Amino acid sequence: MNRTHHRHRTPATVLAAALAALLVTATGCSSKADGGSGSQGADGVRTGPGVTAKTIRLGALTDLTGPYATLGKSIVQAQQMWADETNAAGGICGRKVEIVVKDHGYDVQKAVTAYADLAPDVVALPQVIGSPVVAALLDDIEKDHLLTFPQAWAASLLGKDSVQVIGTTYDVDMLAAVDFLTRTQGLRKGDSVGHVYFEGDYGANALQGSTWAAGKAGLKIVPQKIKATDTDLSAQVSALSKAGVKAVLISAGPAQTASLVGVAASRGLKVPVVSSAPGFAPQLMKTPAAPALAAMLHLVSAAPAVSSDLPGVRKMVAAYGKKYPASPVDSGVLSGYNAAQLLGADLKKACAAGGLTREDVVEAHRAQKNADTGLGSPQDFSDVSRPAALETYVLKPDAKAVGALVDVEAAHRAPGVTDYLASRS
Numbered sequence: 278m279n280r281t282h283h284r285h286r287t288p289a290t291v292l293a294a295a296l297a298a299l300l301v302t303a304t305g306c307s308s309k310a311d312g313g314s315g316s317q318g319a320d321g322v323r324t325g326p327g328v329t330a331k332t333i334r335l336g337a338l339t340d341l342t343g344p345y346a347t348l349g350k351s352i353v354q355a356q357q358m359w360a361d362e363t364n365a366a367g368g369i370c371g372r373k374v375e376i377v378v379k380d381h382g383y384d385v386q387k388a389v390t391a392y393a394d395l396a397p398d399v400v401a402l403p404q405v406i407g408s409p410v411v412a413a414l415l416d417d418i419e420k421d422h423l424l425t426f427p428q429a430w431a432a433s434l435l436g437k438d439s440v441q442v443i444g445t446t447y448d449v450d451m452l453a454a455v456d457f458l459t460r461t462q463g464l465r466k467g468d469s470v471g472h473v474y475f476e477g478d479y480g481a482n483a484l485q486g487s488t489w490a491a492g493k494a495g496l497k498i499v500p501q502k503i504k505a506t507d508t509d510l511s512a513q514v515s516a517l518s519k520a521g522v523k524a525v526l527i528s529a530g531p532a533q534t535a536s537l538v539g540v541a542a543s544r545g546l547k548v549p550v551v552s553s554a555p556g557f558a559p560q561l562m563k564t565p566a567a568p569a570l571a572a573m574l575h576l577v578s579a580a581p582a583v584s585s586d587l588p589g590v591r592k593m594v595a596a597y598g599k600k601y602p603a604s605p606v607d608s609g610v611l612s613g614y615n616a617a618q619l620l621g622a623d624l625k626k627a628c629a630a631g632g633l634t635r636e637d638v639v640e641a642h643r644a645q646k647n648a649d650t651g652l653g654s655p656q657d658f659s660d661v662s663r664p665a666a667l668e669t670y671v672l673k674p675d676a677k678a679v680g681a682l683v684d685v686e687a688a689h690r691a692p693g694v695t696d697y698l699a700s701r702s
Contacts, residue, residue: 322370326397328633332374334375335360336401337404338391340381348555348558351610355609356616356617360617401624405427407428430442430555431447445666447528452489455494457575462549469498471517472526472528473517473525503529522546531555551577553578554577560605571673575672579668581684582608583611584683610680615650622648622650645658654666670684
């Protein structure tokens with residue numbers, strides 16, 4: 278928690294207090310499991326861990342009590358809605374779907390322990406929140422052949438048969454962000470751009486992308502590394518203002534985005550700010566930073582806003598609102614529901630091929646070259662070394678919209694993405 282002086286209530290301290298409240302209210306071991314070759318059931322389908330004659334059991338390692346608690350709740354509820362809908366329609370391969378949820382609170386050691394407890398009895402993981410968590414589990418996930426969809430988008434998670442980053446990676450997002458700034462916000466060669474980023478895989482991968490794109494555009498990146506516990510970015514704003522930046526990129530959490538934008542606006546640094554999708558939450562539009570966010574912030578995302586006119590998104594939003602009327606519809610709902618639908622398609626494909634072992638599910642998944650749930654861009658899962666999608670949307674905060682975001686630009690591939698990926702391989 279930040280220490281603030283009570284003698285003077287400056288805009289920065291008011292905002293920091295509001296963000297602290299938002300964070301409170303909103304936000305080693307090896308598994309004994311293994312993929313196994315499985316056995317054949319009475320229906321002729323090969324089965325293994327997590328699959329019986331009547332059930333298909335999936336697992337979720339999520340954050341319900343830590344900094345991404347709001348995101349975790351949305352994803353859990355969206356995936357449970359998918360499971361309920363699937364079971365009402367007869368299930369998959371003649372079996373009902375169950376999802377077992379474990380909360381790690383964004384604590385890596387707790388996540389490792391939860392994985393060891395959960396992994397022996399599930400066939401796949403449609404949700405694991407956090408790049409640090411997934412990184413700690415990578416070896417076990419691969420050993421166990423446990424198809425896993427991280428709610429994390431670091432490029433370091435690519436290259437594993439059993440781990441699927443859905444959509445773009447953080448570096449590709451930043452290529453799109455720099456392209457957006459140069460196309461629409463008047464940035465020119467020689468200008469400086471700040472980049473505030475979390476330490477760790479998330480921020481490091483995003484900085485890799487922004488640095489490459491800035492170099493191609495003749496821009497200079499002014500980096501500012503922060504910790505996940507930093508919620509008052511007054512010092513970073515001062516440094517960026519002194520450096521004369523003409524725009525700012527941020528790869529952090531919602532509280533950090535709101536602090537950055539709110540403090541910058543209060544100090545006269547009214548420049549365009551672009552964030553990755555994890556840097557925003559609808560609850561921010563109820564904080565003192567809301568006017569500045571509406572005026573200064575854009576987001577780049579592999580998924581559209583939940584206020585999108587896409588038929589699949591409209592249908593999902595209506596169903597979620599009916600099932601969970603007291604819960605906000607945010608990007609986590611779309612992300613979680615999309616992941617569950619993609620995994621459902623993998624399970625159906627594996628069943629049709631005669632097997633529901635873990636290896637069968639991974640093989641079915643990697644055979645998908647144009648997976649399209651109607652919730653955004655189609656996904657190509659056939660190349661483990663590349664992001665599943667290369668197109669990004671540009672979004673903007675709007676307090677009146679569902680999810681407090683609206684689409685500004687439809688999905689498109691930023692110039693240079695192909696060259697960048699070739700240079701990275």
